[in-house]
Amino acid sequence: xxxxxxxxxxxxxxxxxxxxxxxxxxxxxxxxxxxxxxxxxxxxxxxxxxxxxxxxxxxxxxxxxxxxxxxxxxxxxxxxxxxxxxxxxxxxxxxxxxxxxxxxxxxxxxxxxxxxxxxxxxxxxxxxxxxxxxxxxxxxxxx
Amino acid sequence: xxxxxxxxxxxxxxxxxxxxxxxxxxxxxxxxxxxxxxxxxxxxxxxxxxxxxxxxxxxxxxxxxxxxxxxxxxxxxxxxxxxxxxxxxxxxxxxxxxxxxxxxxxxxxxxxxxxxxxxxxxxxxxxxxxxxxxxxxxxxxxx
DNA sequence: CTGAAACTGAGATTGAATTGCAATTTAACT
DNA sequence: AGTTAAATTGCAATTCAATCTCAGTTTCAG
Numbered sequence: 001x002x003x004x005x006x007x008x009x010x011x012x013x014x015x016x017x018x019x020x021x022x023x024x025x026x027x028x029x030x031x032x033x034x035x036x037x038x039x040x041x042x043x044x045x046x047x048x049x050x051x052x053x054x055x056x057x058x059x060x061x062x063x064x065x066x067x068x069x070x071x072x073x074x075x076x077x078x079x080x081x082x083x084x085x086x087x088x089x090x091x092x093x094x095x096x097x098x099x100x101x102x103x104x105x106x107x108x109x110x111x112x113x114x115x116x117x118x119x120x121x122x123x124x125x126x127x128x129x130x131x132x133x134x135x136x137x138x139x140x141x142x143x
Numbered sequence: 144x145x146x147x148x149x150x151x152x153x154x155x156x157x158x159x160x161x162x163x164x165x166x167x168x169x170x171x172x173x174x175x176x177x178x179x180x181x182x183x184x185x186x187x188x189x190x191x192x193x194x195x196x197x198x199x200x201x202x203x204x205x206x207x208x209x210x211x212x213x214x215x216x217x218x219x220x221x222x223x224x225x226x227x228x229x230x231x232x233x234x235x236x237x238x239x240x241x242x243x244x245x246x247x248x249x250x251x252x253x254x255x256x257x258x259x260x261x262x263x264x265x266x267x268x269x270x271x272x273x274x275x276x277x278x279x280x281x282x283x284x285x286x
Numbered sequence: 287c288t289g290a291a292a293c294t295g296a297g298a299t300t301g302a303a304t305t306g307c308a309a310t311t312t313a314a315c316t
Numbered sequence: 317a318g319t320t321a322a323a324t325t326g327c328a329a330t331t332c333a334a335t336c337t338c339a340g341t342t343t344c345a346g
Contacts, residue, residue, distance in 0.1 A: 016292060016343060037333080052295045057334065074217035076303090078333050093265050106259055109252075113274060116249055121279035122236050129272045131256060136264035159312055159323060180302080195326045200303065219334090221302050 002029050002068050002085045009066035023049035024059040025068075034072055034082045034101050073130060075099065091129040097138035145172050145211055145228045152209035166192035167202040168211075177215055177225045216271065234272040240281035 006025050007017050027044045028035075035043075041056045051059070060081060063069035072080045072092065080101070091109070093102040109129070117124040149168050150160050170187045171178075178186075184199045194202070203224060206212035213227045234252070236245040252272070260267040 014292085018293065018342075020294070050295095053333095054295065054335080055293085058293090093260070093263060093267065095265075096268070102263055102265065104259060104263060106255070109255055109259065112249070112252055112255060116247060116252065117236070117274065117276065120236060120245055120247060121282070122238075122245065122274070122276055123278075123282050124236070124274045124276040125239070126276070127272065127274040129270065131260060131265070131267045131270040133260070133265055133267040133269070135266075139264070139266050157323085161311075161324065163325070196302095197304080197326065198324085201324090 002083075005068060005085070006063070006066060009062070015062070019049070020051040020055045021059045021062070023047075023051050024056055025063065028060075028063065028069060028081075028083050029085070034080050036078055036080055038078070040081075072101070091131075093131040093133065093135070095135035095138055096132055097134050097141075100135050100137075102135065145226075148211060148228070149206070149209060152205070158205070162192070163194040163198045164202045164205070166190075166194050167199055168206065171203075171206065171212060171224075171226050172228070175230075177223050179221055179223055181221070183224075213269070234274075236274045236276065236278075238278035238281055239275055240277050240284075243278050243280075245278065 002025065003022075006021075010017050010021070023044055024040070027040060027047060027049070030043075030047075037053075037056055037060060040060070041051070041053050044051050044056065060069065063083075064071055064081075068083060068085050069081050070084045072082050073094065074080070088105070090103045090105045093104060094100070095102075113124065113127060145168065146165075149164075153160050153164070166187055167183070170183060170190060170192070173186075173190075180196075180199055180203060183203070184194070184196050187194050187199065203212065206226075207214055207224075211226060211228050212224050215223045215225050217223070231248070232253075233246040233248045236247060237243070238245075256267065256270060
């Protein structure tokens, strides 16, 4: 489970599992979905724990390093993250109007990418696909 | 040609084709490849033209609006752009070992993405696909 | 317990990007 | 060509996420 993975990672690096770091970890895994650092910071405060913005940023970086969290994308506002442990692979569609992020997964798409890799003698290990445009709501709102 | 397209775009909006805007435009199209705003600013200075950083940013924004330039991605440092006119769409495979960037294009992939967008009632306008792994050279080198 | 090393929070700092504004330029209309 | 309103510019100030500094605090191995 993520707690163990994180503690292990810290141990290997000679880092300490402080309250702040654990607070960030558990908050990240307390909900499902994408988040910005500021939002996470506020959630932690709201949950009664304490961790400064600096610690949130610092811990987030550690969580990315140990693979528990992934930096999804960068917006005009800042970075967006998501936790990855126990979360299967998917890609994203991002609405340029309202910022909504839609997750999707397509077996066909995965296979096609494998095919393209073979054609190019490339050993693909991961990928990021981000489709930008307008979501259903924002499309209808326009007209 | 891009000069005409830009002037047309400006005309329609009641904007003026000032020396600064034209200087930015021609500099953007004076070379191939990706660039950051600051790099462009320095090139313009170096080319003997003049345009403040503010004007570079403002003009870049206009060029994106009229479709001549595309914001490729955001890095920790800032935005990266590329001119798109006369340059067809493609995606990238990036080798984690040697950094080589392989460009590829797949009609099937494009169609499949359109399909996925429809399924999600999403109006996709652009996408970025980046496949990471190891290129042919680095694969054989490993074994 | 103790001390060295790791951590933390608050505030300062960074740096890309944007904005306010006074001076300047553009171009439409005489 | 001259006039004038609107657009534009550059500079400096500002914004804002993210990072860094550093003095005080906490952790934990011995």
